[in-house]
Amino acid sequence: MAKRSLSSLTAEDLSGKRVLVRVDFNVPLNDGGSITDDTRIRAALPTIKDLIKKGACVILAAHFGRPKGKVNDAMRLTPVAQRLSELLGKSVDKTDSCVGADAESKVQSMVNGDVLLLENVRFFAEEEKNDADFARQLSSLAEIYVNDAFGAAHRAHASTEGVTKFLSPSVAGYLMEKELQYLQGAIDEPKCPLAAIVGGSKVSSKIGVLESLIDKCDKVLIGGGMIFTFYKARGLSVGKSLVEEDKLELAKALEEKAKAKGVELLLPTDVVLADNFAPDANSQIASIESIPEGWMGLDIGPDSVTVFQEALADCQTIIWNGPMGVFEFDKFANGTNSIATTLAELSSKGCCTIIGGGDSVAAVEKAGLAEKMSHISTGGGASLELLEGKVLPGVAALDETV
Numbered sequence: 001m002a003k004r005s006l007s008s009l010t011a012e013d014l015s016g017k018r019v020l021v022r023v024d025f026n027v028p029l030n031d032g033g034s035i036t037d038d039t040r041i042r043a044a045l046p047t048i049k050d051l052i053k054k055g056a057c058v059i060l061a062a063h064f065g066r067p068k069g070k071v072n073d074a075m076r077l078t079p080v081a082q083r084l085s086e087l088l089g090k091s092v093d094k095t096d097s098c099v100g101a102d103a104e105s106k107v108q109s110m111v112n113g114d115v116l117l118l119e120n121v122r123f124f125a126e127e128e129k130n131d132a133d134f135a136r137q138l139s140s141l142a143e144i145y146v147n148d149a150f151g152a153a154h155r156a157h158a159s160t161e162g163v164t165k166f167l168s169p170s171v172a173g174y175l176m177e178k179e180l181q182y183l184q185g186a187i188d189e190p191k192c193p194l195a196a197i198v199g200g201s202k203v204s205s206k207i208g209v210l211e212s213l214i215d216k217c218d219k220v221l222i223g224g225g226m227i228f229t230f231y232k233a234r235g236l237s238v239g240k241s242l243v244e245e246d247k248l249e250l251a252k253a254l255e256e257k258a259k260a261k262g263v264e265l266l267l268p269t270d271v272v273l274a275d276n277f278a279p280d281a282n283s284q285i286a287s288i289e290s291i292p293e294g295w296m297g298l299d300i301g302p303d304s305v306t307v308f309q310e311a312l313a314d315c316q317t318i319i320w321n322g323p324m325g326v327f328e329f330d331k332f333a334n335g336t337n338s339i340a341t342t343l344a345e346l347s348s349k350g351c352c353t354i355i356g357g358g359d360s361v362a363a364v365e366k367a368g369l370a371e372k373m374s375h376i377s378t379g380g381g382a383s384l385e386l387l388e389g390k391v392l393p394g395v396a397a398l399d400e401t402v
Helices: 039-043 045-053 078-088 101-108 132-139 174-188 204-216 227-233 245-261 302-312 334-348 359-366 381-387
Strands: 018-022 057-061 092-094 115-117 144-147 170-172 194-198 219-222 264-266 270-274 283-287 296-300 317-321 352-355
Touching: 018 045, 039 045, 039 078, 045 057, 045 078, 045 174, 078 092, 078 115, 170 174, 174 317, 174 352, 174 381, 194 204, 194 302, 204 219, 204 245, 204 317, 204 381, 219 302, 227 245, 227 296, 245 264, 264 302, 270 302, 296 302, 296 334, 302 334, 317 334, 317 381, 334 352, 334 359, 352 359
Parallel strands: 018 057, 018 144, 057 115, 092 115, 144 170, 194 219, 194 317, 219 264, 317 352
Antiparallel strands: 270 283, 270 296
């Protein structure tokens, strides 16, 4: 069922109302405590600005890092409040704690259009335990709930799931709505042919996704370190490439499942090898049938790129999750960059291209092609779980559309 969105609430519904908004502000900081990438803060702006415009008192709840239920001064949201103030062009106050006297008094003194950031919700162990009393305390600050934290929607925590039992309506923010529209839409009602490109180093972390995508897709292209587990399962020599010995049978089963369903499952035909895991390693290109001993695969080869490009050429929807190689090393980034460029070109021809979270997002941004894609997901684990067909607790808890 579709979830009710913030767009369904008017200025009349929201003016003067205290609205608790769960956002994903888990941004990277440098050693000096400055934000190095504010993408997640920017992603929440449409929801925050809409609430300001409609005269709501906007109370933001967020987590940062993993403080393990204790106050950790290095994980306070002070730099986030500062950056958000700059982006909104208005002062954003921050509480000393997300619940308690300080939060209550700052909420009480808010006027229409004010924005208040609650301190890190994970300073309380009760947040991750989804403790009902803690959820009640949090929700007592507000009257309406908006969840715009897709990146945390796969967690049943107090601020993502528990508070919905005490606040009504509970609706999706604009970022959450967009994520669901693209990711869920691509799985449930794609424009076909539908292709998935799955990369990353381990089969084990992508089992559920591969299983699910083989059920839904016309084509599944596999890259990254996990390809060597598939090759070894076929009886090929892989040198000292990464292999998950306990997943060989699974790799065989996935290939057989794809074959039985008539799904085109493509693995690279050649690879870029290195003599050790380093940016300045010696490298050579080899066919997958002739990987020499003592070498490890760190990228897909040029022939594979061509094969993948040809397979993607007629696709109408493409989901990409996980890089093709160790793109952090320039010498082994060509496969990933070539796929990113191909998707950007296909986007311009009307193909729906979805970058499904995690390292593939970093790869597309590094290649300077983020703007060219149809949708870039802000969720790592949440994107994966949605693509696996799992129910996300933070989404399930929201009101249905009427």
